[in-house]
Amino acid sequence: MTWKLGSLAALISSLVLVSACSSSPESGSNERASGATAPSATLGSGCNSDAAQYAVGKTATPELFKQLEERSGAKMTRLVRPDDAMTMDFNSERLTVTTDEALVIKTARCG
Numbered sequence: 247m248t249w250k251l252g253s254l255a256a257l258i259s260s261l262v263l264v265s266a267c268s269s270s271p272e273s274g275s276n277e278r279a280s281g282a283t284a285p286s287a288t289l290g291s292g293c294n295s296d297a298a299q300y301a302v303g304k305t306a307t308p309e310l311f312k313q314l315e316e317r318s319g320a321k322m323t324r325l326v327r328p329d330d331a332m333t334m335d336f337n338s339e340r341l342t343v344t345t346d347e348a349l350v351i352k353t354a355r356c357g
Contacts, residue, residue, distance in 0.1 A: 292319065292320075292338040292339055292356065293318050293319055293320040293338060293339055293340065293341050293356035293357075294318050294319050294356070295318060295341065295354055295355050297317045297318045297319070298314050298317060298318040298320075298341055298343075298354035299354060300317075301314055301343070301351050302352065302353065302354060303350065303351065304350070304351055305348070305349050305350055306343060306345050306349045306351055310351075311323045311325075311343070314341055314343070314354065315341065318341050318354075318356070320339060320340055320341035321339040322339065322340050322341070323340070323341045323342075323343060324340055324341070325345065326342060326343065326344045326345070327346075327347070327349070328345075328346060328347055336357045337357060338357070340356065341354060341355070341356055342354075342355050342356070342357055
């Protein structure tokens with residue numbers, strides 16, 4: 247494969263831009279320097295999908311979703327049926343519930 251000088255320069259500058267976006271925190275940052283975990287991983291914050299597993303096999307209802315949010319600590323719940331489109335963004339405060347056609351819950355996962 248032959249690289250043109252312009253293509254190689256564009257590739258290098260793209261890599262430099264990408265690496266700049268994923269820089270590590272400053273050395274003075276207490277959060278990373280002390281070894282603290284990210285806020286979404288700390289106890290009592292974000293979503294705990296283990297607490298929502300009791301709902302697998304039950305029919306999805308607004309009342310059940312309210313219970314799921316309370317027990318899991320999620321701030322919102324997303325319902326995904328078999329043919330629904332779904333974004334792949336991760337949100338540590340969201341519970342994603344997948345169902346079959348009859349709205350029977352198949353999975354309950356954070357994200």
